Amino acid sequence: MEGCKKRVCLWWKTSSSSTRLMGFVVPLIVASLLVVFGCSRSSGGLFSSDYYSSAWSSITSGGGSDSVAPTVDAGERWELRPMAGGVGEREEAHSGDYVLNQSVTPSLAVEEREITAQEQSLEKGESSKTSINGSHVLPFSNETGTQPLNSRIIKKHSNMERLEAKLQQARTAIRDSQMGNRSQDPDYIPDGPVYLNPKAFHRSYLEMEKRFKIFVYEEGEHPVFHNGPCGSIYSTEGGFIYRLEISKFRTRDPENAHIYFLPFSVASIVHFIYDRGAPDKWRPMKQTVSDYIHLVAGKYPYWNRSLGADHFMLACHDWGPELSKSVPELYSNSVRALCNANTSEGFDPSKDVSIPEINLPGGRMNGLIGGPSPSRRTILVFFAGGLHGPIRPILLEHWEHKDDEDVQIHRYLPKSVSYSEMMRKSKYCICPSGYEVASPRMVEALYTGCVPVIIKDHYVAPFSDILNWKSFVVEIPVEEIPNLKKILTGISKRQYIRMQRRGIQVRRHFEVNSPPRRYDVFHMILHSIWLRRLNVRLHGVNDF
Numbered sequence: 405m406e407g408c409k410k411r412v413c414l415w416w417k418t419s420s421s422s423t424r425l426m427g428f429v430v431p432l433i434v435a436s437l438l439v440v441f442g443c444s445r446s447s448g449g450l451f452s453s454d455y456y457s458s459a460w461s462s463i464t465s466g467g468g469s470d471s472v473a474p475t476v477d478a479g480e481r482w483e484l485r486p487m488a489g490g491v492g493e494r495e496e497a498h499s500g501d502y503v504l505n506q507s508v509t510p511s512l513a514v515e516e517r518e519i520t521a522q523e524q525s526l527e528k529g530e531s532s533k534t535s536i537n538g539s540h541v542l543p544f545s546n547e548t549g550t551q552p553l554n555s556r557i558i559k560k561h562s563n564m565e566r567l568e569a570k571l572q573q574a575r576t577a578i579r580d581s582q583m584g585n586r587s588q589d590p591d592y593i594p595d596g597p598v599y600l601n602p603k604a605f606h607r608s609y610l611e612m613e614k615r616f617k618i619f620v621y622e623e624g625e626h627p628v629f630h631n632g633p634c635g636s637i638y639s640t641e642g643g644f645i646y647r648l649e650i651s652k653f654r655t656r657d658p659e660n661a662h663i664y665f666l667p668f669s670v671a672s673i674v675h676f677i678y679d680r681g682a683p684d685k686w687r688p689m690k691q692t693v694s695d696y697i698h699l700v701a702g703k704y705p706y707w708n709r710s711l712g713a714d715h716f717m718l719a720c721h722d723w724g725p726e727l728s729k730s731v732p733e734l735y736s737n738s739v740r741a742l743c744n745a746n747t748s749e750g751f752d753p754s755k756d757v758s759i760p761e762i763n764l765p766g767g768r769m770n771g772l773i774g775g776p777s778p779s780r781r782t783i784l785v786f787f788a789g790g791l792h793g794p795i796r797p798i799l800l801e802h803w804e805h806k807d808d809e810d811v812q813i814h815r816y817l818p819k820s821v822s823y824s825e826m827m828r829k830s831k832y833c834i835c836p837s838g839y840e841v842a843s844p845r846m847v848e849a850l851y852t853g854c855v856p857v858i859i860k861d862h863y864v865a866p867f868s869d870i871l872n873w874k875s876f877v878v879e880i881p882v883e884e885i886p887n888l889k890k891i892l893t894g895i896s897k898r899q900y901i902r903m904q905r906r907g908i909q910v911r912r913h914f915e916v917n918s919p920p921r922r923y924d925v926f927h928m929i930l931h932s933i934w935l936r937r938l939n940v941r942l943h944g945v946n947d948f
Contacts, residue, residue, distance in 0.1 A: 792838035
């Protein structure tokens with residue numbers, strides 16, 4: 405050991421200064437490389453573990469295959485026509501459970517970061533020796549011109565990149581909610597079997613409140629645009645348009661928006677433009693929608709940028725799906741929030757949103773909420789309605805005019821009998837399809853504490869990406885209508901009481917409030933749209 409020390413001292417005295425520096429630096433570099441490579445082998449990455457096996461349907465794709473919408477290069481303009489390689493594949497989404505991003509891409513940090521002294525000198529215009537495509541490279545700190553190991557490249561990011569980065573932060577926060585403690589909330593904390601994934605829903609809702617911004621196109625005039633019915637079975641349509649335009653979620657700056665709303669009312673188009681005597685009843689109405697989209701696409705860059713993938717419409721009229729075909733990209737790419745959520749007519753749960761049809765007489769909720777306890781409900785099952793569509797005739801054929809006090813199935817009620825009071829006396833209320841799948845009966849049943857019995861084909865229930873409908877409703881196939889009483893009497897009293905209580909719990913998500921309250925129907929519709937926006941990533945936006 406003593407000899408080794410003498411040799412080192414001799415080498416230090418006889419060597420040049422540059423050689424001595426190399427002898428000091430090289431071991432440090434070797435040690436650093438060993439640490440780096442050792443860590444990279446042991447780390448699985450932020451998204452490598454199976455944090456949960458069965459949560460929501462995907463917000464972002466695994467392995468980096470994000471759902472993308474195409475973008476247009478600067479100066480280029482796309483025509484409004486279908487194009488090859490249009491909107492990329494969207495994620496399988498929201499049919500039941502929620503599986504979040506398992507990509508190895510790290511969370512995109514866009515919050516304010518520390519500015520080093522060297523970065524500050526760049527901002528002040530001090531010497532920078534290199535510029536690559538407008539991105540500055542930090543100046544070298546030594547005199548030899550050799551680039552130091554810790555040099556940093558500063559990249560300027562577009563506004564769209566920053567918006568996408570914050571959406572990535574939201575996805576990460578939702579994923580991480582599975583592993584952490586419940587978030588605190590002074591108003592309501594979702595919990596229990598009525599939710600498919602209460603933790604993920606709660607975190608997602610809070611992220612929506614913190615981040616989500618919607619731009620409402622200001623073009624268009626009353627009564628067709630920025631207007632809609634608020635006091636009928638189409639009240640969801642008019643009420644949403646009105647509440648969004650005065651909401652905190654609205655931004656007046658389109659550059660800060662995550663999604664863009666097309667504020668036409670299908671119910672108003674039908675009321676003011678539909679002509680029964682016209683040879684083609686659809687053409688004037690579809691032309692109205694088409695003209696409006698061409699107007700905003702010509703005035704703003706946002707529709708062409710994504711071919712409508714970050715735009716949405718909302719309609720509660722039965723003809724909403726048909727009018728969405730006015731522009732192919734509106735039908736195929738945009739988010740369509742529809743009461744008539746019929747998969748056999750093109751409703752796509754991965755990108756479209758099912759919204760509830762709510763009948764508000766006079767536009768108010770007065771007297772609609774509440775009912776007696778289960779023990780005071782003397783009727784087993786109730787329905788009253790006309791012969792609309794293919795299902796109701798089967799129901800009435802088997803159960804109308806039966807001498808059975810438990811089963812009250814009527815085509816029309818006597819004028820002296822109150823429809824809402826009959827629902828309040830009943831344990832179960834039948835909610836069949838009419839000509840279309842949408843109906844206010846399901847919400848009316850929840851309002852009055854009656855357990856809904858859903859008899860519909862090809863129907864996607866509202867908020868089915870959040871709510872576990874099977875926990876608080878009874879679903880009966882059309883072919884089982886003859887066994888209606890047998891099925892309902894086969895449900896134990898204990899299970900009926902559970903479903904009834906769960907229906908009361910979930911009722912808050914269907915209530916209409918002025919002004920809106922957290923977790924009510926307005927915010928639940930917004931949250932469903934928020935989830936669809938999380939499932940779309942604009943093509944050409946790079947991670948940073």
